[in-house]
Amino acid sequence: xxxxxxxxxxxxxxxxxxxxxxxxxxxxxxxxxxxxxxxxxxxxxxxxxxxxxxxxxxxxxxxxxxxxxxxxxxxxxxxxxxxxxxxxxxxxxxxxxxxxxxxxxxxxxxxxxxxxxxxxxxxxxxxxxxxxxxxxxxxxxxxxxxxxxxxxxxxxxxxxxxxxxxxxxxxxxxxxxxxxxxxxxxxxxxxxxxxxxxxxxxxxxxxxxxxxxxxxxxxxxxxxxxxxxxxxxxxxxxxxxxxxxxxxxxxxxxxxxxxxxxxxxxxxxxxxxxxxxxxxxxxxxxxxxxxxxxxxxxxxxxxxxxxxxxxxxxxxxxxxxxxxxxxxxxxxxxxxxxxxxxxxxxxxxxxxxxxxxxxxxx
Numbered sequence: 001x002x003x004x005x006x007x008x009x010x011x012x013x014x015x016x017x018x019x020x021x022x023x024x025x026x027x028x029x030x031x032x033x034x035x036x037x038x039x040x041x042x043x044x045x046x047x048x049x050x051x052x053x054x055x056x057x058x059x060x061x062x063x064x065x066x067x068x069x070x071x072x073x074x075x076x077x078x079x080x081x082x083x084x085x086x087x088x089x090x091x092x093x094x095x096x097x098x099x100x101x102x103x104x105x106x107x108x109x110x111x112x113x114x115x116x117x118x119x120x121x122x123x124x125x126x127x128x129x130x131x132x133x134x135x136x137x138x139x140x141x142x143x144x145x146x147x148x149x150x151x152x153x154x155x156x157x158x159x160x161x162x163x164x165x166x167x168x169x170x171x172x173x174x175x176x177x178x179x180x181x182x183x184x185x186x187x188x189x190x191x192x193x194x195x196x197x198x199x200x201x202x203x204x205x206x207x208x209x210x211x212x213x214x215x216x217x218x219x220x221x222x223x224x225x226x227x228x229x230x231x232x233x234x235x236x237x238x239x240x241x242x243x244x245x246x247x248x249x250x251x252x253x254x255x256x257x258x259x260x261x262x263x264x265x266x267x268x269x270x271x272x273x274x275x276x277x278x279x280x281x282x283x284x285x286x287x288x289x290x291x292x293x294x295x296x297x298x299x300x301x302x303x304x305x306x307x308x309x310x311x312x313x314x315x316x317x318x319x320x321x322x323x324x325x326x327x328x329x330x331x332x333x334x335x336x337x338x339x340x341x342x343x344x345x346x347x348x349x350x351x352x353x354x355x356x357x358x359x360x361x362x
Contacts, residue, residue: 012079014221017284017291018276019076020298022069024335026138027305029065031330032058034313035323042119043313047323054245058327064237066187067265068272070141071207075273077145078211081152082162086215090153097149103354104303105142113137115307119314135192138306143194144201148208167213170206171270177203178269179262186240186265207273225278232271240264296356300342301335308334 034043035058037051053059084093109132114123116137123131136143180199181189191200213219242249243261251257284291312330319326346352347359 011287013287013291014277014280014284015076015079016295018072018280020291020295021276021280022072023298023302024294025065025069026302027309027331027334029062029069030138030306030309031313031327031334032062034317035327036062040120043310043317045313045317045323045326060241063186063241064233067237067240067268068187068276070188070204071269072273072276073141074144074148074204074207075211075214077148078152078208078213079215080211081149081208082212082215085152085156090156093149094153097146099354101142101145101149104299105139105146108139108142108303109136112303112307113139116310119307119310133194136194137192139303140192141302144191144196144204147196147201148205151205152208152212162209162213162216165217167210167217170210170213174203174206174269175259175262175266177206178266179259181262186237186244186268221277221281223278223282225274226282227275227278228271229275229279232268232275236264236268236271240268296347296352296359297339297342299355300346301338304338304341305334308337 033041034045035048035051036056037048037053038044048056051059081093081097084096088096110129113132113136114128117123117131117135121131121134177188177199181187181203188200188203189197191197240261243257243264246253246257246261309330312333316326316329342352346355348361352359
């Protein structure tokens with residue numbers, strides 16, 4: 001077996017919708033940051049100074065999203081990687097990944113990344129095109145995807161087929177890289193550098209390879225999986241949030257406390273991932289034109305959102321209005337601008353063909 005099949009791959013409308021949902025949450029995630037007491041974020045609202053992490057609703061929202069957003073991305077990416085391997089072979093898979101991921105990343109190193117990095121360390125005209133050597137900004141995700149595709153292709157060439165039930169052990173194995181993350185974090189550390197951080201890369205590789213196994217094993221997603229969302233959000237996430245500050249519970253810092261926090265964090269991540277897979281299987285398994293449209297647009301929203309969010313934060317930070325209104329305005333305005341530019345300047349252009357394949361006007 002070489003992984004190639006002549007049959008056209010099925011369209012997984014639920015996974016397309018879930019991937020789009022997770023990408024849209026990136027705008028919400030980054031909009032939260034100027035309302036959190038974070039020293040290295042370039043725009044900081046004064047409101048954040050009086051609301052530390054323990055009593056900051058935006059910190060809780062950030063943690064809840066961050067705990068599953070990137071893992072579900074990589075799980076879905078691994079799933080679609082295995083599907084492409086089956087339909088196109090390893091050569092076709094490599095070409096597809098280079099076009100859909102590598103080319104946008106290459107263009108982004110001269111455009112989106114410098115525009116984003118200018119908020120953190122303003123570059124000079126001479127260093128503008130090289131800021132990606134310092135930080136890939138939010139496009140590190142694409143770089144990791146390229147590296148993971150290379151890992152997968154190497155494994156496939158060595159004869160690995162990802163069928164054995166032992167791959168389920170990836171679920172508990174993810175506790176180790178979670179344990180190695182810095183304290184005070186549910187989910188993975190930030191990793192914007194060109195050289196991957198080993199435990200962060202390993203953490204996301206677990207979800208990517210599990211997605212490959214998911215497809216190869218033909219695990220059928222069930223709608224009842226959505227029941228996992230309730231305990232994840234109502235029980236596990238609050239428990240994990242409390243464990244981020246064990247002193248408030250009268251617990252001195254220790255390896256046991258840190259290990260417990262890592263285990264709780266991983267339970268939240270997997271419950272949220274499985275719950276969202278079940279929820280979107282339930283509500284989005286049938287094709288809907290507007291869902292497909294948003295799914296197509298979501299890649300563009302991911303690429304362009306962070307500079308817009310930072311501009312929005314810089315504009316509204318001094319406005320004498322509610323911080324909640326500021327947050328809502330940033331999210332709505334960034335989404336509206338990116339959807340408009342996608343429709344009128346990207347969807348039916350060569351850029352749109354690179355991102356999503358050709359699209360026909362209706």
